[in-house]
Amino acid sequence: QKEVEQNSGPLSVPEGAIASLNCTYSDRGSQSFFWYRQYSGKSPELIMSIYSNGDKEDGRFTAQLNKASQYVSLLIRDSQPSDSATYLCAVTTGNQFYFGTGTSLTVIP
Amino acid sequence: GAGVSQSPSNKVTEKGKDVELRCDPISGHTALYWYRQSLGQGLEFLIYFQGNSAPDKSGLPSDRFSAERTGGSVSTLTIQRTQQEDSAVYLCASSWGLAAPSYNEQFFGPGTRLTVL
Numbered sequence: 001q002k003e004v005e006q007n008s009g010p011l012s013v014p015e016g017a018i019a020s021l022n023c024t025y026s027d028r029g030s031q032s033f034f035w036y037r038q039y040s041g042k043s044p045e046l047i048m049s050i051y052s053n054g055d056k057e058d059g060r061f062t063a064q065l066n067k068a069s070q071y072v073s074l075l076i077r078d079s080q081p082s083d084s085a086t087y088l089c090a091v092t093t094g095n096q097f098y099f100g101t102g103t104s105l106t107v108i109p
Numbered sequence: 110g111a112g113v114s115q116s117p118s119n120k121v122t123e124k125g126k127d128v129e130l131r132c133d134p135i136s137g138h139t140a141l142y143w144y145r146q147s148l149g150q151g152l153e154f155l156i157y158f159q160g161n162s163a164p165d166k167s168g169l170p171s172d173r174f175s176a177e178r179t180g181g182s183v184s185t186l187t188i189q190r191t192q193q194e195d196s197a198v199y200l201c202a203s204s205w206g207l208a209a210p211s212y213n214e215q216f217f218g219p220g221t222r223l224t225v226l
Contacts, residue, residue, distance in 0.1 A: 042219075090215075099144075
């Protein structure tokens with residue numbers, strides 16, 4: 001079983017809609033959770049971090065963490081074509097950093 | 110320095126040659142990570158440094174790969190006798206590396222694209 005699992009997609013949403021990206025992790029001891037955005041040909045860019053259960057909002061982005069279900073999600077409201085990218089979920093356990101394989105998102109104008 | 114820097118940005122080499130890739134982390138960051146990303150694939154963890162020591166080398170694909178870090182700053186990833194399957198983007202990331210979770214955020218460099226002919 002992989003440490004971090006994501007649906008590879010591709011996920012397509014129309015412009016202005018809500019995009020929902022999901023991630024599950026296997027280690028209950030995981031402490032920190034991150035979402036990275038990676039545009040084609042570029043390196044990953046940190047967009048959200050979350051450390052405790054519940055929701056964390058930053059602009060159009062909301063990260064949701066449920067440690068009991070070992071589930072973390074990213075919601076993107078009012079999706080824009082510029083949000084089209086691959087979104088990587090990352091989880092830390094101690095000093096170990098695990099990345100999912102990413103979900104490809106396309107926002108259709 | 111503003112962010113993580115890597116050099117060279119592109120490297121084309123012939124099969125069998127040795128290459129060195131350099132990473133300069135964000136000033137003050139004690140943790141440094143190397144990853145590899147093949148075209149269309151996810152991130153493959155290679156090695157992690159805390160200061161100058163490497164507690165986790167588990168991701169290095171073979172003994173042709175080695176890495177070092179000196180002065181708690183710059184790191185060099187060396188690939189000996191390169192093979193075509195080594196072709197990928199090599200990414201470096203750094204973080205504060207402290208115990209508190211908020212200090213674990215990793216920031217990535219632009220990567221080195223390695224092509225082995």
